[in-house]
Amino acid sequence: MLVRLTKILPILIAFGITGCGMMPYVNKVLPDRKVDYKKEKQAETDLEVPPDLTKSSIDDARMVPDISPAGTATYSDYVSERKAAGATSGAVMPQIGQLEMRRDGDVRWLVAQAPVKDVWYKVISFWRENDILLLKQDAKVGLMRTDWIENRADNKSSFVPDFMRKAFGGTDTAATRDQYRVRLEAGKASGTTEIYLTHRGMEETSREGAAGGDGQATWVTRPTDRGLETEMMRRMMVFFGAPDKRIVADLAQQDERQPRSQLISNKGRSELKVMEEFSRAWRLTGMALDRGGFAVEDQDRGEGIYFVRNTDSGQDAVKKKGFFSKLAFWEDGEVEQENQYQIRVIDAGKTTIVVIQNSKGIRDNSATAKRILELLHEQLK
Numbered sequence: 001m002l003v004r005l006t007k008i009l010p011i012l013i014a015f016g017i018t019g020c021g022m023m024p025y026v027n028k029v030l031p032d033r034k035v036d037y038k039k040e041k042q043a044e045t046d047l048e049v050p051p052d053l054t055k056s057s058i059d060d061a062r063m064v065p066d067i068s069p070a071g072t073a074t075y076s077d078y079v080s081e082r083k084a085a086g087a088t089s090g091a092v093m094p095q096i097g098q099l100e101m102r103r104d105g106d107v108r109w110l111v112a113q114a115p116v117k118d119v120w121y122k123v124i125s126f127w128r129e130n131d132i133l134l135l136k137q138d139a140k141v142g143l144m145r146t147d148w149i150e151n152r153a154d155n156k157s158s159f160v161p162d163f164m165r166k167a168f169g170g171t172d173t174a175a176t177r178d179q180y181r182v183r184l185e186a187g188k189a190s191g192t193t194e195i196y197l198t199h200r201g202m203e204e205t206s207r208e209g210a211a212g213g214d215g216q217a218t219w220v221t222r223p224t225d226r227g228l229e230t231e232m233m234r235r236m237m238v239f240f241g242a243p244d245k246r247i248v249a250d251l252a253q254q255d256e257r258q259p260r261s262q263l264i265s266n267k268g269r270s271e272l273k274v275m276e277e278f279s280r281a282w283r284l285t286g287m288a289l290d291r292g293g294f295a296v297e298d299q300d301r302g303e304g305i306y307f308v309r310n311t312d313s314g315q316d317a318v319k320k321k322g323f324f325s326k327l328a329f330w331e332d333g334e335v336e337q338e339n340q341y342q343i344r345v346i347d348a349g350k351t352t353i354v355v356i357q358n359s360k361g362i363r364d365n366s367a368t369a370k371r372i373l374e375l376l377h378e379q380l381k
Helices: 002-007 009-016 020-029 075-080 116-129 152-156 162-167 226-240 244-251 278-291 369-378
Strands: 100-105 107-112 134-138 144-146 175-186 193-206 217-222 261-266 267-273 294-300 305-310 340-350 351-358
Touching: 075 278, 100 226, 100 244, 100 278, 107 226, 107 278, 116 175, 116 193, 116 226, 134 244, 175 226, 175 278, 193 226, 193 278, 193 305, 193 351, 226 244, 226 294, 267 369, 278 294, 278 305, 278 340, 278 369, 340 369, 351 369
Parallel strands: none
Antiparallel strands: 100 107, 107 193, 134 144, 144 175, 175 193, 193 217, 261 267, 267 351, 294 305, 305 340, 340 351
């Protein structure tokens, strides 16, 4: 699509210089940026509790991101891997008490005055209300992950009007996709739940071929958008029924961002030193894992261990680069292919140490383990 638009750029320029009479129209096609996600038609029927996976309904014939991106993928390949598990539930929606936003530096999360099992159903209902599909729901771990969703506001703010896109063979889909993860944990106070929401993003870019471009597009990662995380949490607060004054007050909290982590070597073994006490470091590490694309299969806060699997890799990813090349630390030839790890968070008084263990609980000092610590450091620093 980007290549086609390049070819018609002279025509667009001609439109742009026809005079001030065009300005009212330009104002309409260049509105303030906002979140306006495309509604998924299957949400009402597919988003029941608790299915394992739900299929995507993004109508995009071009290349789209995959959950196991070992190279490029067509939309048909993407859809074929989305297996619907339509288990239904007739559960009555529980009543949730007060919901408020908490902040620790630049990190935000929500706290609900209700147990995890009740909040779980309410959050499921939130995604359903917004017609957003879930690719994963794991009530045991308290983790849910949305499909890659299209923010139509990005398309509406494009310089190219819809009628011109269609006239020249383009589409009216946005060139970005967003995905959210929500993780629920029992709060410090009895009967409360902490809700952690993280964002991951993709954007479409032109793929250059041997002749300067083959007319196709690929999807690449874009940085985590903390603003989108905050906006989605705000919408969740509204859905939960939080008072307007509470929402405004919570969002007005000042941002205090300071370095939190440092990569160190202890007797030749790599470690991540987090300048926070255990409870805060545990929370921050969990969010860093979510943003980094790791699937938290289980967790034991008492032992300080996250049991994780890297969902952005596959055995083929050792041989080929995928969409998430930044996270694909397994692509180097000397790196081991193990895909399951234990992230150990160790209480050290006023600070905390994070180390990597293999699936058997043995300290791992491999190149892969070092890259995992580097990724966590990048998210925490």
